[in-house]
Amino acid sequence: MRPSARLLIVLLGSAILILALQLLASQDENFKNSLDFLIWVAMSILVVCVLIDAILTKKTPILSIERHLPEHFSVGKAHAITLSLVPPKKTKKPIKAILHDYYPPHWQVDQTALHVDVLPQRGLKTSYQATPLQRGDAIFGDIQYSTFSPLGLWENHRRIQAETTVKVLPDFSKILGANLLGMQKWLELMGAKRIRRHGQGQDFHQLRDYAEGDDVRNMDWKATSKMQKPIIRTYQEERDQQLIFLLDCGRNMRSMSGDLSHFDHALNAMLLLSYTALKHGDAVGLMTFNHPQMRYMPPHKGTNHLQRLINCVYDIEPTQMAADYETAINQLLQRQQRRALVIVLTQLDQENNEHLLAQLQRLKKRCAVLIASLKQTERSHIAQEPLQNLQNAHTYLGAQIYDMQEQQLLKQLSAQRVLHLNVTPQQMSTALINQYLELKRHGSW
Incomplete structure (x- = not known):
C-alpha cells in the first residue's frame, strides 16, 4: 500500500x-x-480521514486474474491478450482497478495500463494488443493490479504469479491459412511457374484412351493390341523424393535487407519451399550449420511436418561464426544415406572459394546440390552513389572487387555443374520454388 x-x-x-x-x-x-x-x-x-481510508484499503477484495494467450504468436503481427478478472463471491460493490501486465520486453503494445471496473458476481474480461518484434522464446511475467481506497487516498498493489513462456514463430499466415488460397493459386501469386513434368523416371499413374497431342512414345502397345484401340500410359510426379536444407547460421547471414536479416529471408524462403515440397508429396528435412548447437530434422512427408520444421528453427539467430562447409557436409553425409536434393542456403564468401568447391564436389557424389545464395543489395546502391571523397572511392573499389570475385565463383560453380542461385533476399522465395518445380519437371535428382 x-x-x-x-x-x-x-x-x-x-x-x-x-x-x-x-x-x-x-x-x-x-x-x-x-x-x-x-x-x-x-x-x-x-489525518483521521487518511488513517480511516488506509484501514478500509486493506479490506479491498482480492481479485483473481487469469491471462489467456493465443495458440500461436507470429512475429510482426498484433495478437489479442485477454485478462479475466473475477472478484470474491461476497463482493457487493464494483472494484476500480488498474492492470499492468508484464509482457515480453521489446514487444509493442497499444496500452500499457488498463483501467477497469470489475462488477460483483459477474467479473470482467479485458484485452490489449501486443506485437512481437522478433522470433524465439518470449516470457510473459506476473500480472500486477492496483485498487484504491474509498476516498482514493491510497493505492493497494498486488502481484499475481503468471509467468509463461511462449513461442514466437515466423509469420506464415499466407500459407497456414489454406482456406484463403488453393495451393496452385498461391504459387501463382508468389510468381512461381505452373509447369508439367517431362522425361522418364516418373511413377506410372493409369492407362487411358489416346487423345490428339499425346506423345506416341507413351503408347502402351500391349494394351492397344488387346483393346483394339490406341491406349496411352500416363504418369504422375514421383512422390517419394527427399529434399534437405543446409541452413547457414553464420556471420554472413547477419546482413540486413529491409527490416529483416539475410538469415530471416533465408528462413522464410526455406519454409515456403518446404510447404510447396510437402504438398507435392516429397519428404523434407533440414540441418543448420555455423551454429553452436546444430539442429537436425530428418526428412519426413506430410504437411503436418511443416510445424515440426518451424519448431526446429524458430528461435535461431545468426551467430558470429565463419562459414565451415566441411563440417556441415561431414555431418550431413553421416546422417543421410539416401540420395536427396540438398539446398545450401547461404551467402557466398569469396575468402575461401576452393574450400567450398571441394566440399560441394564431395556432396555431389551422393546427392543433387543446389547452392542458393543471397546477394548483398548494398553493393548496387554503392555503385550509384557519387564519388565525393577518398573514402567513397575505397568503398566503390571494394564493392567492384567483391562483384568480380563473386562472378568468378559463380563461373566456377557452373563449370563444375553445380546448380546455383544468386538473387536478392526478396527474390529468394520465388526463385527457389521455381527452381524446385523445374527440377521436378525434369526429374533431375
Missing part, C-alpha cells in the same frame, strides 16, 4: 494554503492564534 497521487496533491495543496494563510495573518496576533487553532483542527480531521 502506498499514497496515491490524490493524497499527495491534497497534502501539497494543504501545505501551500497553510503557508499563504500564515503570511496573511502575520500582522494580526489575535487572527494568527485563531488561524493556528483552525489549522490544527483541519489537519487533525485530515
